[in-house]
Amino acid sequence: xxxxxxxxxxRLGVLISALYFFTPVLAQxxxxxxxxxxxxxxxxxxxxxxxxxxRAMLERGEASPGEEVDAITRLRAAAQAAARAGAxxxxxxxxAEQQFVGRGRxxxxxxxxxxxxxxxxxxxxxxxxxxxxxxPREFEISFQSALDPxxxxxxxLAAEQEGAGIEVFAEEGEEHGHGDGIVVEESYVEYVNLPxxxxxxxxxxxxxxxxLNRWHTHALPFQSRSLPHLVFIGEEPLxxxxxxxxxxxxxxxxxxxxxxxxxxxRSRNETLFGGSNGPSLLGHFNAFWQLSESTDLEIGISGIxxxxxxxxxxxxxxDEEEALSFSNRLYGIETAFNWxxxxxxxxxxxxxxxxxxxxxxxxxxxxDPDEALGLWALAEFKLDRQWILGGRYGWVENPNDTDExxxxxxxxxxxxxxxxxxxxAEYDIVNSAGDTSGIFTLxxxxxxxxxKHETY
Numbered sequence: 001x002x003x004x005x006x007x008x009x010x011r012l013g014v015l016i017s018a019l020y021f022f023t024p025v026l027a028q029x030x031x032x033x034x035x036x037x038x039x040x041x042x043x044x045x046x047x048x049x050x051x052x053x054x055r056a057m058l059e060r061g062e063a064s065p066g067e068e069v070d071a072i073t074r075l076r077a078a079a080q081a082a083a084r085a086g087a088x089x090x091x092x093x094x095x096a097e098q099q100f101v102g103r104g105r106x107x108x109x110x111x112x113x114x115x116x117x118x119x120x121x122x123x124x125x126x127x128x129x130x131x132x133x134x135x136p137r138e139f140e141i142s143f144q145s146a147l148d149p150x151x152x153x154x155x156x157l158a159a160e161q162e163g164a165g166i167e168v169f170a171e172e173g174e175e176h177g178h179g180d181g182i183v184v185e186e187s188y189v190e191y192v193n194l195p196x197x198x199x200x201x202x203x204x205x206x207x208x209x210x211x212l213n214r215w216h217t218h219a220l221p222f223q224s225r226s227l228p229h230l231v232f233i234g235e236e237p238l239x240x241x242x243x244x245x246x247x248x249x250x251x252x253x254x255x256x257x258x259x260x261x262x263x264x265x266r267s268r269n270e271t272l273f274g275g276s277n278g279p280s281l282l283g284h285f286n287a288f289w290q291l292s293e294s295t296d297l298e299i300g301i302s303g304i305x306x307x308x309x310x311x312x313x314x315x316x317x318x319d320e321e322e323a324l325s326f327s328n329r330l331y332g333i334e335t336a337f338n339w340x341x342x343x344x345x346x347x348x349x350x351x352x353x354x355x356x357x358x359x360x361x362x363x364x365x366x367x368d369p370d371e372a373l374g375l376w377a378l379a380e381f382k383l384d385r386q387w388i389l390g391g392r393y394g395w396v397e398n399p400n401d402t403d404e405x406x407x408x409x410x411x412x413x414x415x416x417x418x419x420x421x422x423x424x425a426e427y428d429i430v431n432s433a434g435d436t437s438g439i440f441t442l443x444x445x446x447x448x449x450x451x452k453h454e455t456y
Contacts, residue, residue: 112145112153115449119218123164126438132163138217140185142451150193156185156216164441166224168231168406168432169398185216185239197248205244206237208261208284209302210334210355213237218445221380223426227394227408228357228374232330233271238304240265240280256289267306272328280306298336305329308361331358349382359399372399380414388414398433406432421446 121135143155159182188203206214212225214237224230225237242265249258261284267273273280282304289297308328334355341348354377361371374396381389390412398404412426424443429436 112143113450115142115144115447115451116140117142117216117218117447117451118445120444121164121223122442124440125164135163136161137163140216140218142449144451147189151189151191153189155187158183158185164439165235166227166230166408166428166430166439168227168396168430169400169404197250199246199248201244201246202242204239204241206239207263207265207282207304208244208246209233209238209282209304209330210284210300210332211286211298211336212334212353218447221378221390221414222392222410222412223424223428223441223443226355226374226376226378226392227406228355228376228396231374231396231399231406232357232359232372233269238269238272240268242266242279256287258288259286260284261286272304272308272330273306274308274310274324276307276309278307278309280304294341295337295339298338300334302332302334303329327362329360329362331360332356347382347384349380351380353378357396361399370399370402372397372402386416388416390414404433406430420448 117138117140118136119138119140121137123132123135125131138158138160140156140158142157144152146152184204186203186205188201188205191200194200206216208214212220213229213233217237224235225233242263244261244263247260249260251258261282263282263284265280265282267276267278267280282302284300284302286298286300291297306328308324308326310324332355335353337352339350355375357374359372359374374394376392376394378392379390383389392408392410392412394408396406398406408428408430410426410428412424415423417423422443422445424441424445426441426443428439428441430439
């Protein structure tokens with residue numbers, strides 16, 4: 001046997017021993033999967049069988065030096081291919097990183113949404129140019145939160161200061177509004193997504209007497225509500241304590257949307273009910289139609305009834321005057337027409353709102369109050385993305401003396417600096433019982449937080 005062939009088995013033995021030695025080390029370093037380890041072991045066994053075959057051929061003299069070189073080359077190539085296959089498989093399947101997900105809610109997630117809005121005035125009155133020139137009329141703090149999938153809560157606190165308001169029939173000495181101080185405007189829990197299209201609200205809330213009564217003061221298109229509202233309800237919205245039931249009637253597609261609201265509350269509006277704490281009942285029906293892609297029409301009818309009670313002080317003779325008490329009723333109808341072009345809704349738009357109110361007290365036991373009528377209308381035209389031109393008109397009878405009337409005309413120009421800041425210049429011309437006066441106001445309204453100039 002040639003000398004080179006005599007050394008060949010020894011070389012192969014060293015190669016196989018190296019494979020046996022390094023295979024466990026490589027497997028432990030790379031930590032392949034069990035299937036990969038079995039594949040490498042199978043490849044080593046195949047190479048061991050091939051080595052045994054070559055040894056037998058050499059002992060029988062059947063192998064040549066050229067075959068020795070070819071066998072070594074094939075063994076080396078097979079070992080390198082097995083090593084590359086194991087490395088690629090290990091790199092292609094890295095160990096998955098374990099992720100830990102907390103299931104608890106953070107403390108911040110439990111907090112309600114908190115917002116602050118401000119309503120600031122610079123005013124000049126023709127009758128008193130030096131009076132009430134700068135007024136921080138209202139700062140409102142709102143708290144809103146979804147309590148669970150079925151209910152949500154809202155609380156609105158307002159710090160108010162009177163001044164630069166529109167006075168109608170001032171000789172009667174009636175003062176509307178809350179005056180200076182902090183008041184709870186609204187605080188209620190609302191149940192939503194109830195079966196059958198129902199919704200329930202309980203607490204103190206702005207009642208559904210028309211649509212504009214639900215709007216907060218900072219969201220109004222003008223500095224005050226309509227002239228009939230100021231006379232029959234007061235400067236503030238109709239807000240009382242009780243419960244409200246709303247039902248959205250089921251209709252077919254394209255037939256419009258119809259809603260009925262019934263509310264039972266404790267009387268607390270002094271203009272409507274005096275000092276009465278008895279119950280008052282309100283009903284409201286609202287209908288909405290989409291006339292086209294750019295126009296819609298809405299009509300609402302409302303009515304509220306309750307007892308008006310006023311206690312009089314003793315007269316000069318020491319006798320207690322007869323208490324004034326009667327059933328007071330107030331009816332209203334309101335309509336709104338909107339034109340909003342779909343392709344240019346941010347730059348063009350037109351809104352026309354109008355309504356009527358009728359004060360109809362019944363069964364008086366004291367002085368006989370008369371029925372009084374009030375009419376109002378307002379319009380807004382969007383000139384571009386930030387500028388809105390508006391105007392309104394109102395006319396009303398004095399409920400204590402229907403021979404006296406009042407009217408109001410107000411042009412206004414609004415500039416939306418952004419959705420958070422609004423500036424408005426407005427001039428109100430008021431004629432009350434034959435006396436005409438004017439009020440110019442420059443109004444700055446801002447909002448911080450998620451509750452912006454919300455409308456309903």
